[in-house]
Amino acid sequence: MNNRHRWVDAGLVLLAIAVRAAAVLILQSHHVPRSTYEHGEIAANLLAGHGFSVRFLGAEGPTSQQAPLYPSLVALAYAIGGVETPSALLWLELGQALLGGLLVLGVLALARELAPDRRAVSIAAGLIAAVHPTLVYAATHVQIALLGATLLTWTLVWAYRTGADGRTAAALITGALLAVLALCDPILSLAGVGALWAIVQGSSAHGRARVVALWLAALVVLTAAAGIAPWIVRNAVVHGEFVAIKSTFGYAFWQGNCALSEGTDKVVRARVELALDEGEKRPGLAALNRRLWAARHEAGYLDDIALSREDLRRLGAVSEPERSRILFRRAIGELRERPGRYWRLCLRRFRSFWLFDETNPKTRVLAYRVSHVGLTLAALLGLGLASRDVRQKLGPTIATALLIALFHALTIVSARFHIPIEPLLAVWAGAGLSRWERLPWRSAAAGDHVVGVGLVRRLGRREVAHGLRPLA
Numbered sequence: 001m002n003n004r005h006r007w008v009d010a011g012l013v014l015l016a017i018a019v020r021a022a023a024v025l026i027l028q029s030h031h032v033p034r035s036t037y038e039h040g041e042i043a044a045n046l047l048a049g050h051g052f053s054v055r056f057l058g059a060e061g062p063t064s065q066q067a068p069l070y071p072s073l074v075a076l077a078y079a080i081g082g083v084e085t086p087s088a089l090l091w092l093e094l095g096q097a098l099l100g101g102l103l104v105l106g107v108l109a110l111a112r113e114l115a116p117d118r119r120a121v122s123i124a125a126g127l128i129a130a131v132h133p134t135l136v137y138a139a140t141h142v143q144i145a146l147l148g149a150t151l152l153t154w155t156l157v158w159a160y161r162t163g164a165d166g167r168t169a170a171a172l173i174t175g176a177l178l179a180v181l182a183l184c185d186p187i188l189s190l191a192g193v194g195a196l197w198a199i200v201q202g203s204s205a206h207g208r209a210r211v212v213a214l215w216l217a218a219l220v221v222l223t224a225a226a227g228i229a230p231w232i233v234r235n236a237v238v239h240g241e242f243v244a245i246k247s248t249f250g251y252a253f254w255q256g257n258c259a260l261s262e263g264t265d266k267v268v269r270a271r272v273e274l275a276l277d278e279g280e281k282r283p284g285l286a287a288l289n290r291r292l293w294a295a296r297h298e299a300g301y302l303d304d305i306a307l308s309r310e311d312l313r314r315l316g317a318v319s320e321p322e323r324s325r326i327l328f329r330r331a332i333g334e335l336r337e338r339p340g341r342y343w344r345l346c347l348r349r350f351r352s353f354w355l356f357d358e359t360n361p362k363t364r365v366l367a368y369r370v371s372h373v374g375l376t377l378a379a380l381l382g383l384g385l386a387s388r389d390v391r392q393k394l395g396p397t398i399a400t401a402l403l404i405a406l407f408h409a410l411t412i413v414s415a416r417f418h419i420p421i422e423p424l425l426a427v428w429a430g431a432g433l434s435r436w437e438r439l440p441w442r443s444a445a446a447g448d449h450v451v452g453v454g455l456v457r458r459l460g461r462r463e464v465a466h467g468l469r470p471l472a
Contacts, residue, residue: 163202179227
């Protein structure tokens, strides 16, 4: 990469950080009450010496309701700025603005792995990731989505690198990133399928024996397993049984499929519309953000209407994993009473994942809808226009996105679940330029190669003209 390319990349990274920091300062989300949810409660308990604990489904104590990584980062912000204070949240959100720069750097790296001799692909992908509204807005929230998107992107970057160079060190880094990704959000560990595909694909393209590819893939899996093992052991000690990072699959399935559910964890209430309309004449993005938060609080969670005090009392009397199993069985029973409803919910969730979660007030904003649909269409167009070699290399990213979408279609959906795959969509959109963009934007290495070949040919012709034998 030459110096001009480095300056362009640095500019995109700085742009990403700047727009996210501006969003944090303009929207003032760090002043919104009740915006930290379980992450904030766990973080406060960590600093108070109560360990990784929370009040959940009728009982308070050590929990696996959340994966450990993000609440620990929230606790770090609380340690700097004070527990649940606007100052602490401001530190956290500005840190997430910096994280947005790391995300864009990952998108640039991923695009270069996929299309190393097509510079416009990485520039377009990086620009989209830098300014796409939902990726920017995510920096103003206390949620794992932006961290998950960043880790998912870099995991795939290193998987492609492992396949390309076949180094053991690259495989170890890929496995470590996959472990951290799982400890951020275990659902995103589905990216492991794409990562292993990228390694096998790259090894095959470089003519390595299949056993080498299998060794690299095994090394990634073993490293990832070693990385999550301490948390698995902690869960076994706390709960007295095996818990795969989080204990809440059955709980989430119940939220998305019980008799009162619309396929998400939120409630459709008339008061939500009133909150959206209230103060509509007040101008400014900060005022709009406050209305969206007010509407989101009005929507609440399905637990608010579907669980009685007696339900919570019974759930609180058993272990946390058992609470989740009880709710899972309850959801299955209610689905059996209405045959066909589950598959209708799955179709609704799949549509909501790719379009709009109608139960979330924030997805009703025109700017969200236009940008969301625009990114999806650009990604599909990019896949259709991409050159054959680039489209083939995109396979692992496509598998990753589809597996994550399928999981949420089968269980529960929310707008925030779409954010981790949006950097991949940005890469797909940029890949469309690979059809035309080979010569004008060729890499420095490709240019040097062309110059070298031309020089050798000219020297060869000169030697022939003088009756000399050209060098072999």
